Every structure is written in C-alpha cells, then in structure tokens.
Amino acid sequence: MYAQMVKTAGSGVKSPEEMTPEERDFQDRIDRGEKIEPKDWMPDDYRKTLIRQIGQHAHSEIVGQLPEGNWITRAPTLERKAILLAKVQDEAGHGLYLYCAAETLGVTRDDLTEDLLAGRMKYSSIFNYPTLNWADMGAVGWLVDGAAIINQVALQRTSYGPYSRAMVRICKEESFHARQGFHIMMKMAKGTPEQKRMAQDALNRLWFPALMMFGPSDKDSVHTAQSMAWRIKMDTNDELRQKFVDQTVPQIEYLGLELPDPGITLNKDTGHYSYADPDWSEFFDVIKGNGPCNVDRLAARNKAWDDGKWVRDGLMAHAKKKAAAKTAAE
Amino acid sequence: MAQDQALFEYLLRLGDNTLVLGHRVSEWCGHSPVLEEDIALANTALDLIGQTQLWLGLAGEVEGKGRDADTLAMLRDIWDFRNLLLVELPNGDFGQTLMRQFLFDAWQSINLGRLMNSTDPRIAEIAAKASKEAAYHVERSGDTVVGLGDGTDESHARMQKALDYLWPYVGEMFLSDDVDATLVKAGIAPDPASLRDDYDALIGRVMDSATLTIPDSRFTHKGGKTGKTHTEHLGHVLTSMQWLQRAYPGASW
Numbered sequence: 001m002y003a004q005m006v007k008t009a010g011s012g013v014k015s016p017e018e019m020t021p022e023e024r025d026f027q028d029r030i031d032r033g034e035k036i037e038p039k040d041w042m043p044d045d046y047r048k049t050l051i052r053q054i055g056q057h058a059h060s061e062i063v064g065q066l067p068e069g070n071w072i073t074r075a076p077t078l079e080r081k082a083i084l085l086a087k088v089q090d091e092a093g094h095g096l097y098l099y100c101a102a103e104t105l106g107v108t109r110d111d112l113t114e115d116l117l118a119g120r121m122k123y124s125s126i127f128n129y130p131t132l133n134w135a136d137m138g139a140v141g142w143l144v145d146g147a148a149i150i151n152q153v154a155l156q157r158t159s160y161g162p163y164s165r166a167m168v169r170i171c172k173e174e175s176f177h178a179r180q181g182f183h184i185m186m187k188m189a190k191g192t193p194e195q196k197r198m199a200q201d202a203l204n205r206l207w208f209p210a211l212m213m214f215g216p217s218d219k220d221s222v223h224t225a226q227s228m229a230w231r232i233k234m235d236t237n238d239e240l241r242q243k244f245v246d247q248t249v250p251q252i253e254y255l256g257l258e259l260p261d262p263g264i265t266l267n268k269d270t271g272h273y274s275y276a277d278p279d280w281s282e283f284f285d286v287i288k289g290n291g292p293c294n295v296d297r298l299a300a301r302n303k304a305w306d307d308g309k310w311v312r313d314g315l316m317a318h319a320k321k322k323a324a325a326k327t328a329a330e
Numbered sequence: 331m332a333q334d335q336a337l338f339e340y341l342l343r344l345g346d347n348t349l350v351l352g353h354r355v356s357e358w359c360g361h362s363p364v365l366e367e368d369i370a371l372a373n374t375a376l377d378l379i380g381q382t383q384l385w386l387g388l389a390g391e392v393e394g395k396g397r398d399a400d401t402l403a404m405l406r407d408i409w410d411f412r413n414l415l416l417v418e419l420p421n422g423d424f425g426q427t428l429m430r431q432f433l434f435d436a437w438q439s440i441n442l443g444r445l446m447n448s449t450d451p452r453i454a455e456i457a458a459k460a461s462k463e464a465a466y467h468v469e470r471s472g473d474t475v476v477g478l479g480d481g482t483d484e485s486h487a488r489m490q491k492a493l494d495y496l497w498p499y500v501g502e503m504f505l506s507d508d509v510d511a512t513l514v515k516a517g518i519a520p521d522p523a524s525l526r527d528d529y530d531a532l533i534g535r536v537m538d539s540a541t542l543t544i545p546d547s548r549f550t551h552k553g554g555k556t557g558k559t560h561t562e563h564l565g566h567v568l569t570s571m572q573w574l575q576r577a578y579p580g581a582s583w
Contacts, residue, residue: 065360065368072356072375076574076583077400078349078386081356082379088359089372096365109365134574134583184583192581300361308363311424311478314485318477 002060002124002148004215005287006053008223010045030231035161038104046230050160051105052121053232055112058098059123061091062116063297067131068140076134083180084137090173097169101162117302125283128291129209135188135195135202141181142251143203143210147244149174151214154234163232182251189255200257207260208278214241216280245273336512337450338392339412340519342402343509343555345385346413349403351434352378353567354421363424370470374431377463384456404575408564415554416499418564422492425478425485429492432475432536435468437503440528441520449517472536479540490542501550503529509556 016024023043029036036042065088072088075081099109115121126144131137149171156167188199215221215237227233235243249264263276285291356375362368386399417434421427442464445457478485504526506514513519537544553559574583 062360062365069359069361072359073353073570074573076404076581078379078383078403079400080583081352082376082383085356085359085372085376085379089369089376092365092368092372096369099365187583191583192578194578195581304361304363308367308424310482310484310488311363311367314478314481315474317481317485321480 002064002151002213003053003056004122004124004213005221006049006056006223006227008045008226009048009052010043010226013226013229027229030159030229034159035164036159037161045226046232047105049227049230050163050232051102051107051112053227054098054102054105054163055107055115056122056124058095058102058112059116059121060127061095061098063123063127063301064091066297066300067127067129067293068137070131071134071137074134075137080137080184087141087177087180090177094166094170094173097166101160101166104162113305117298117305119289119298122287124213125286125291126206126209126213128286128293128297129206130293132205133198133201135185135198136206138181138184138188138199139202139206141177141179142185143181143206143248144213145174145177145181146248147210147213149178150240150244150247154240157231157234159231185255189257196257199255203252203257204260208282211241211244211275211278212283212286214238214244216283217277220280242272245275246271249273331508331512333512333516333518334392336509337518338389339509340513341385341389341392342410342412343414345382345389345399345402346411347417347434347438348378348385349382350411350413350564350567351417351431352376352382353571354417354419355427355431357421358427367424371427374467374470377460377467381456381460381463384460388452388456400575404572408560408568409557411554411560411564411568412557413554413564414499414502415551415561416496416502418554418561418567419496419499420563422495423488425488426492426495428471428474428478429489430496432468432471433496433500433533435464435471436532436536437500437525437529439464439468440525440532444520444525448519453518468532475536475542476540479537479542486541489540493537493542494545497545498547498549499551501548502552502555505550505552505555507556 014023016027019027022041026036026042026046036046068084068088068091072081072084075084099112102112103109112121116123126147131140152167152171152174156164156171158164158167185199185203188195190196191199218224218236218238221237224233224236228236245264249259249266252259261276264273266273286294289295352375355371355378358368358371359375360368362371382403383399386402390397390399390402414434416430419426419430421430439461442457442461446454446461448454448457475489479489480486504522506522510519510522514521533544554561574581
C-alpha cells in the first residue's frame with residue numbers, strides 16, 4: 001500500500017436524495033462496475049481525491065528508490081546487483097505510469113513533484129525507515145512489496161480506468177520483486193550465523209513499519225466510507241492488514257526465523273492470526289515528518305531536483321532550438 | 331607473451347571497464363535530474379553489469395584457476411584491476427557523467443564492432459550481444475551531450491568543462507602493449523590504435539553538433555589498462571563494492 005491516509009475530499013457519502021442527477025448517474029456507473037475514463041464527467045471531489053491518492057502512490061515509488069539504491073553499490077554479487085538495479089528501475093517506471101495516470105486528471109507531473117518537494121504531499125511512511133544491512137534488500141522486497149501487492153491487487157478493480165490499468169501492469173512486476181526478496185531472505189536465513197542474524201534483524205525492524213503501510217486502524221480511519229463508495233479504496237485498512245499477516249506468518253516460519261511479534265497466534269476458529277498493533281504514536285510521528293529518514297529522504301529528492309535544473313533547462317532549450325530550426329526549414 | 335595469459339589480461343580489461351563504469355553509473359540511482367534519466371541510468375548500469383558477468387566469466391574460464399566472475403570482481407585488489415582510468419573517475423555533475431559515458435560508449439561501440447569478427451568465437455559471441463546494447467548507449471549518451479552542449483549557456487559551459495576534464499583520459503583507449511600485440515597477431519582483438527580514426531570521426535561529429543570544442547592536446551594519462559597505476563578514486567569504488575564479500579568471506583548470497 002503506497003497511499004496512506006489519503007484525505008478524501010468532500011463532506012462524506014451523500015444519500016441518493018442529496019445527489020445531483022449527474023452525481024447519481026456517476027454513482028450508478030460505479031455501482032455497476034463501469035470504469036470512469038478521463039473525459040467522463042466526475043465530481044470534483046472524486047477528481048481531487050484521486051489526484052492525492054495516485055500522486056502519493058507515485059511519490060512513494062520515487063522516494064522508494066532511495067532505501068534500495070542505498071545498497072546497489074554494495075550488492076554482494078554481480079547477479080544481486082543486476083537484480084536490484086532492475087528492481088529499482090521498475091519502481092521508477094511505476095512512478096512514471098502513475099504520474100501519467102494522474103496527469104489524465106488535469107495536473108502535471110511537475111506540479112505534483114513540487115508538492116512532494118515542498119512537503120505538501122506525502123509518500124508511504126515505510127520509506128522513512130533506513131536500510132541497514134543486506135537482508136533489508138530481501139525484507140523490503142518480501143514485506144514491503146508484499147504489502148503493496150495486497151493493496152494493489154485490489155486496486156486493479158478500482159473505478160478509475162487509467163489507475164486500474166496502471167495497477168495491472170505494476171502488479172506483475174511487484175510479484176516478481178516480492179519473489180526476489182523472499183529468495184534473498186531464504187539465502188540469508190539458511191546461510192552463515194551472521195547472515196541469519198542480518199535476516200532476523202531486518203525482519204524485526206521492518207515488521208511493524210510494514211504493518212503501518214496499510215494505514216491506521218479502521219476505527220481511526222476517517223476517509224474510508226466515501227472512497228469505498230467511489231471504489232477508489234477497495235477494502236478497509238484492517239482487512240488488508242489481516243490478509244498480509246495471514247500470508248506472511250507461515251513464510252516467516254518457513255524461513256525458520258523468530259516471529260517479530262511474540263504475540264502472534266493462530267485463531268483456529270477464524271483461521272486468522274491475531275497480532276499486536278504497531279505503535280500508532282510512532283506512525284503518526286513518521287507521518288508528521290519525524291521518522292528516522294524523513295528529512296534525509298526529502299533532502300535527497302530536493303537536491304536531485306535542484307541540481308538537475310540546469311539539465312532540464314538545457315535539454316528544453318535544445319529541443320526548442322531544434323523545433324525552431326525545423327519550422328524555419330519548412 | 332603466452333596467448334592465454336594475454337587473453338586473460340585482455341578480458342579483464344573489457345570486464346573491468348564495464349564493472350567499474352556500471353558501478354559508477356549505479357551511484358546515480360534515485361538522484362538524477364528527471365525520472366526518465368533515473369530509468370535510463372539504471373538501465374545503462376544494468377547492461378554494463380550484465381556485460382561484466384560475461385567478460386569476467388570468460389576471463390575466469392581462460393585463467394583456469396577456478397575463479398568466477400564474482401570472485402574476480404569482488405576479491406581482487408586495486409593493482410589487479412585493468413580498467414581504463416576514464417571509467418573510474420567520479421561522476422561529478424550529470425554533465426560529467428554523461429560526457430564520460432559518451433567518450434566511453436563511442437570507443438566501446440567501435441571496439442565491440444571489431445570484436446564481433448574475433449577469431450575466438452567466445453569473444454565474437456559476447457561482442458555481438460553487447461554491441462546491440464552499446465549501439466543504444468552511444469546513441470543516447472551522444473544525443474544527451476548534444477542536447478546539453480547546445481542547450482543553455484550554463485549547460486554549454488558545464489559540458490565544455492566536463493570535456494576538458496575528461497579529454498586527457500581518452501588517449502589511453504588507443505595505446506598498445508604486449509597483450510594487444512599478441513592478440514592482434516592471433517586475430518583475436520583489433521589493434522587499439524586502429525580504432526582512433528573512427529573514434530575521432532564520431533566524437534568530432536557529436537561535439538560539432540553539441541557546439542563543444544575538443545581540446546587540442548593529445549596528452550594522455552595512462553596505466554589503468556596495464557595495471558601500472560590507477561587514480562585514487564578506484565580504491566573507494568572497491569571499498570563499497572567489495573565490502574560484504576570481504577567482511578563475510580565464504581558466505582553465499
């Protein structure tokens with residue numbers, strides 16, 4: 001889940017009687033499972049909320065390059081380096097699809113980028129945690145991409161056509177990433193005592209931040225109802241989190257690692273694992289900008305953007321000269 | 331010089347060039363001026379690392395001492411590296427990175443074209459695969475050098491500065507030694523000096539479109555490909571690249 005706590009625009013779900021005829025038609029289309037396309041009429045609040053959600057999702061892909069990029073130059077083998085490079089390249093590509101999807105709603109990529117860099121838009125809290133040992137490259141693929149897939153598979157059915165199609169494509173690549181991540185974890189968990197220690201350390205550090213990726217508990221989530229009615233949110237935060245825990249606990253056991261939360265137990269009646277909540281005060285601190293890496297991540301993105309200005313300006317100036325020369329020749 | 335010894339050295343040169351340059355390019359990951367460049371740089375680094383696996387893999391086979399591509403990449407010290415000094419130079423700004431890339435890609439694409447006719451089929455096969463990637467790389471880095479050279483005053487000045495800084499490292503590509511002489515005789519590799527005319531023609535065309543001035547001097551720094559010396563920068567590349575393998579010897583990753 002790369003979009004968290006997206007503020008839903010508007011004043012909440014309207015009853016059919018409160019809706020205008022246009023709004024009623026729009027809601028009927030969504031209820032019938034039709035896709036909304038860029039040129040279709042849509043309520044302003046739907047548009048605004050989607051821009052926030054897709055934009056945040058795109059920003060997460062972009063900032064998400066940093067924690068993994070942190071290990072590319074230290075990858076232990078040529079193959080691992082190549083796989084990691086390919087993965088980070090995919091993420092930049094996901095950012096590109098998502099910005100394109102957002103642009104169909106009438107914003108530009110540059111507007112969204114400036115909102116990110118000024119701190120007006122957010123990215124997933126998970127990327128504000130550091131990657132400290134090589135097993136983090138496994139744990140990020142396995143847990144972070146694993147959590148993202150659970151949300152994104154659901155979003156393939158979202159009501160907005162361009163977003164839904166971007167999700168279909170992204171999910172294919174994310175599944176590959178999650179498998180690669182798990183493969184690193186297997187190597188580490190079955191490796192030397194030091195490697196096993198790295199694997200356990202990575203799991204312990206990233207477990208609760210991964211649970212936070214799904215956003216606050218349903219009882220504290222104020223944005224859910226309208227977004228679910230619009231089918232831009234498909235399941236509640238707690239439903240998705242439960243799915244993630246149920247999927248991941250047997251994998252931890254398979255790896256032979258200790259559970260990062262000793263309270264995890266299987267409830268035989270429901271078939272679901274019970275688990276401890278993350279420390280929500282930590283989550284809200286990270287969201288407010290006080291996570292371990294918030295300042296550094298944003299500084300790195302700002303530096304890349306500021307240092308790159310002359311490059312973007314230079315290439316644009318050249319393109320204009322070329323276009324002018326072509327026009328003159330015609 | 332024995333042919334196998336010469337071949338081993340030559341393959342290290344090819345593999346170390348792509349290894350060290352791939353490493354340098356990968357340092358950009360997540361920090362480039364625009365999203366498309368993040369993708370392109372990662373893609374370039376990925377191709378270079380892929381070529382490294384092939385060249386160093388073959389080097390290990392030719393050497394016959396049981397060293398594979400990873401052992402050669404991760405467990406040699408600086409004096410055993412055989413890359414051109416050019417590729418170990420720091421990234422600098424984006425202009426310096428792309429200028430270094432173009433100066434290398436131009437040579438690489440010409441050299442690989444010749445190696446496709448090598449009498450050693452293993453080399454011809456790798457060259458055929460790598461030359462497709464190199465053709466794309468040189469087109470992209472060349473276009474970017476033109477775009478930035480002929481862009482704004484600032485981008486022009488930065489590109490000229492990059493060219494002036496990097497030019498004294500270009501001549502090393504065309505120097506010959508016993509390794510080259512042995513392989514030229516066997517028809518395995520081209521005489522490095524014989525690539526210079528094509529190289530100058532290509533560089534001349536691109537710099538002309540880029541409105542950049544190639545320095546007059548033909549002075550060249552040398553010693554990287556023979557292993558006689560390296561810049562101070564290479565040691566820092568190896569420090570990060572080899573750290574895990576050095577700190578946890580014998581582990582499987």
